[in-house]
Amino acid sequence: MIAPEVLNEWYPVAMAAHIRAGQRRVTQLLGQPITVALQGGAIVVTGQGGALHVTEAFGHVWACPGTPAHPLFPIPEALETGRRLVDVGVVRVKCSPLRAVENFLDIAHFPFVHTDVLGAEPHTEVNRYEVQIREDSDEVWATKVTFYQPQAAKSAEGGIVTQYMYRVPAPTAAVLYKTCPVRPDAWDVIGIFVQPLSEDLCDVWPWMALYDDTTPQADLIAFQQMIFLQDRSILENQIPRLLPLDPGMEIPTQADLTSIAYRRWLKKRGLTYGAQMVAA
Amino acid sequence: MTPRWIATGLSQDLPKAVAMAGHWQGQDLAVWRSATGRVQAWNDRCPHRGMRLSHGFVRGETLACIYHGWVYGADGVCKHIPAHPALTPPATIRVAAFACVEQDGVIWVAPADTVGAPVALRGLQPLRSISLTCDVAAVLAVEPALSGGDALRGLVQIGGQACEVCLLVQHNAAGLTLHALCAVGVDRIAASRWVEDLRRRAERKGAA
Ligand code: FES
Ligand SMILES: [Fe+2]
Numbered sequence: 001m002i003a004p005e006v007l008n009e010w011y012p013v014a015m016a017a018h019i020r021a022g023q024r025r026v027t028q029l030l031g032q033p034i035t036v037a038l039q040g041g042a043i044v045v046t047g048q049g050g051a052l053h054v055t056e057a058f059g060h061v062w063a064c065p066g067t068p069a070h071p072l073f074p075i076p077e078a079l080e081t082g083r084r085l086v087d088v089g090v091v092r093v094k095c096s097p098l099r100a101v102e103n104f105l106d107i108a109h110f111p112f113v114h115t116d117v118l119g120a121e122p123h124t125e126v127n128r129y130e131v132q133i134r135e136d137s138d139e140v141w142a143t144k145v146t147f148y149q150p151q152a153a154k155s156a157e158g159g160i161v162t163q164y165m166y167r168v169p170a171p172t173a174a175v176l177y178k179t180c181p182v183r184p185d186a187w188d189v190i191g192i193f194v195q196p197l198s199e200d201l202c203d204v205w206p207w208m209a210l211y212d213d214t215t216p217q218a219d220l221i222a223f224q225q226m227i228f229l230q231d232r233s234i235l236e237n238q239i240p241r242l243l244p245l246d247p248g249m250e251i252p253t254q255a256d257l258t259s260i261a262y263r264r265w266l267k268k269r270g271l272t273y274g275a276q277m278v279a280a
Numbered sequence: 281m282t283p284r285w286i287a288t289g290l291s292q293d294l295p296k297a298v299a300m301a302g303h304w305q306g307q308d309l310a311v312w313r314s315a316t317g318r319v320q321a322w323n324d325r326c327p328h329r330g331m332r333l334s335h336g337f338v339r340g341e342t343l344a345c346i347y348h349g350w351v352y353g354a355d356g357v358c359k360h361i362p363a364h365p366a367l368t369p370p371a372t373i374r375v376a377a378f379a380c381v382e383q384d385g386v387i388w389v390a391p392a393d394t395v396g397a398p399v400a401l402r403g404l405q406p407l408r409s410i411s412l413t414c415d416v417a418a419v420l421a422v423e424p425a426l427s428g429g430d431a432l433r434g435l436v437q438i439g440g441q442a443c444e445v446c447l448l449v450q451h452n453a454a455g456l457t458l459h460a461l462c463a464v465g466v467d468r469i470a471a472s473r474w475v476e477d478l479r480r481r482a483e484r485k486g487a488a
Contacts, residue, residue, distance in 0.1 A: 108363040112349045124362035234347050238330040251327050251373055255363035
């Protein structure tokens with residue numbers, strides 16, 4: 001039995017453009033088979049019990065298998081003029097969807113997993129940053145995050161101290177804002193939308209809204225894909241595959257404040273699909 | 281009875297400053313050799329966020345986790361957390377170590393409280409490790425000259441001559457791994473081919 005709190009959330013299930021172009025996507029959501037297809041000009045998601053609630057945003061199709069507890073979260077920056085929306089495609093990862101999100105919120109791994117790109121020794125220190133669960137939106141936010149990066153983005157030349165903000169607006173989605181190398185007054189926005197196929201298998205859709213008019217689309221995609229494949233080599237080798245929510249199984253430090261808040265938030269809201277509750 | 285000491289690899293396959301995956305009765309281990317040559321076997325799980333330590337990297341006499349670079353010293357105690365360079369990690373952050381000895385060119389592992397040493401393999405030289413998708417019964421069925429349970433021994437025909445071999449058995453989820461040794465002086469290439477042939481025959485038998 002999957003908890004109603006889990007069923008009443010929104011999950012990404014397809015790229016809208018692919019479905020509009022006539023493709024059918026036969027896939028899975030929370031362990032159940034679903035089909036995403038075009039019917040009479042509308043995108044329809046069908047499960048064993050009939051049609052699911054559907055909405056379209058950020059180029060993706062989102063489905064809710066229960067009764068939506070709230071509308072899908074907004075990303076206001078996605079609508080700003082001058083930004084390029086880049087979808088990177090889908091990456092299948094053998095891990096809990098929650099582990100995929102948590103890894104996305106983590107900066108301490110940059111020097112070791114994205115060596116010489118998003119981080120490099122000896123610049124490994126994670127300075128104190130601020131984390132809160134925002135009452136109004138019920139989202140996890142981390143702000144005032146800074147990190148030294150050798151090549152922060154495809155458009156960056158040389159090392160810079162990058163500023164970050166992280167946001168968890170849904171159990172299996174996260175968005176980050178980072179210093180934009182070509183426009184210091186603006187933030188690049190990068191997200192991951194994670195489709196929980198089952199508790200320990202997911203499809204991850206990286207997504208970007210950038211101020212970058214010069215880098216070819218293919219290079220932007222290749223850059224982000226390289227980053228994500230490096231993350232996948234980690235995600236598929238964490239034990240256990242589920243995300244432990246009970247303290248004691250893993251040892252966080254101050255650098256993990258975002259992850260700690262994310263785990264608490266999941267637990268408090270009963271969003272435990274993909275989580276391990278009791279230490280094994 | 282389950283043996284305490286299990287062969288998890290051959291010394292020749294673990295160079296200095298390298299980590300590899302091993303296991304003891306279904307327990308995953310990170311087996312690594314330090315820069316000076318010392319081999320250790322630890323629980324294959326970093327206490328921080330559960331990453332496999334067998335994917336980590338060796339620096340000097342320490343093993344570091346590939347995810348966030350936490351550094352573990354010879355006794356499995358965390359010595360350094362790169363995200364907090366000024367912090368001395370509490371001694372409670374440690375990886376459980378297994379007993380690990382190198383003997384006769386074989387890397388043996390056992391639970392930490394194990395007393396005594398693995399069986400000595402006099403007059404034998406390490407040959408190679410090979411994984412099979414069948415069980416021990418299939419191996420014994422195709423090579424009746426072998427006998428034993430966790431070490432299959434016997435005189436077999438290699439290149440027209442009777443040669444002593446010893447196959448150390450390590451069970452895993454997909455079947456088993458055999459760590460093969462043969463008598464000193466036997467042609468290693470011919471012996472290696474014999475091992476491959478044995479695998480083919482045993483797997484065919486196992487699938488039948
Ligand atoms: S999981 Fe090993 S250092 Fe973080
Ligand atoms: Fe990463």
